[in-house]
Amino acid sequence: MAEKKVSVRLSATGGRQVRAELEGVGEAGTRGMGRLSRELDQANASMAAFARRARIAATAAATALAAAVVAMTRSTVAAANEIDQLSQVANTTPEVFQRWSAASATVGIEQEKLADILKDVNDRVGDFLQTGGGPMADFFENIAPRVSVTADQFARLSGPEALQLYVDSLEKAGVSQQEMTFYLEAMASDATRLIPLLQNGGAEMTRLGAQAQALGAVLDADAIAAMRRSELALVSIGQVFTGVRNRIAVALAPSLEAVANAFVALASSTSPISRAFDAVLANLDRLAIYAGTFATFLAGRWIAAMAVAALSVRGLATTLVVLRGALIRTGIGALIVGAGELVYWFTRLADGAGGFGEAMG
Secondary structure, three states, X not given: OHHHHHHHHHHHHHHHHHHXXXXXXXXXXXXXXXXXXXXXXXXXXXXXXXXXXXXXXXXXXXXXXXXHHHHHHHHHHHHHHHHHHHHHHHOOOHHHHHHHHHHHHHHOOOHHHHHHHHHHHHHXXXXXXXXXXXXXXXXXXXXXXXXXXXXXXXXXXXXXXXXXXXXXXXXXXXXXXXXXXXXXXXXXOOHHHHHHHHHHHHHHHHHHXXXXXXXXXXXXXXXHHHHXXXXXXXXXXXXHHHHHHHHHHHHHHHHHHHHHHHHHHHHOOOOHHHHHHHHHHHOHHHHHHHHHHHHHHHXXXXXXXXXXXHHOHHHHHHHXXXXXXXXXXXXXXXXXXXXXXXXXXXXXXHHHHOOHHHHHO
């Protein structure tokens, strides 16, 4: 019997230990799962915040990219239109003008200046063809016969071709640098700066122009036509928005007019608001006296309460009870207004009598 009791006791004790250990394991697991859940929640919150920031950044980047694309498109369209206009001034094609412009930039001649030079060349040629005179008269008298060049050859050339033939003729005639400068400046101001590009048959002009075209800096006729259509489309879009704005303004005009009339009516001298405002302005002195009287009353009551408090706490309580009853019966508002009226009219009386002493007399 003793052995069985011991065995039962040991079994019970061991069972309790096992259960306690299992409960400890369960509690540790619960705590671990709770900690894991919290960490997962934090990770999810961090991922959500990152996703929000990424979405905002992507939206901002897309907006900036769209704005940059629009700005770039507008700039390209404007450049294409300018090239088209300048090439007409220079009496050449847009492709040739762009190649010449790219090469001329290396000697400090921008495309606007280049267009002016070529325009002057065309003008000088036309002047000689019409009148037989002008700046080219010296050239046809002194240079052209030596190199077998005629005015008819110049008549069939574009601006760049005419200038190139002019320089080639001067080189064939073997003129000095001073004479080259004289003849070129007679054709167009700053044309001398183009000599490094135009000498040797315009080899450097051709090389640099081809390089610019290979780099994609030269728009062909189709591209320029497409840019022109894009400009017309952008203008049409602007006109659409202008039309929408105008329609909104027209639709809102009656409402805005009604609101304006209402404000005018409220501000007129016969409106209730205007009369109330005038009444306030007319009684500012009276309102100031009311406020002063009320402040004096409050100050006097505070001083009286302090004096009673200095004598007796019980007396203070009794005095406050009596004062409260008196105010309830008489009405503090009526008391203040009455006192204010009394002070107001006494002030008026003193002002009319010339002083406080005269008013009392």
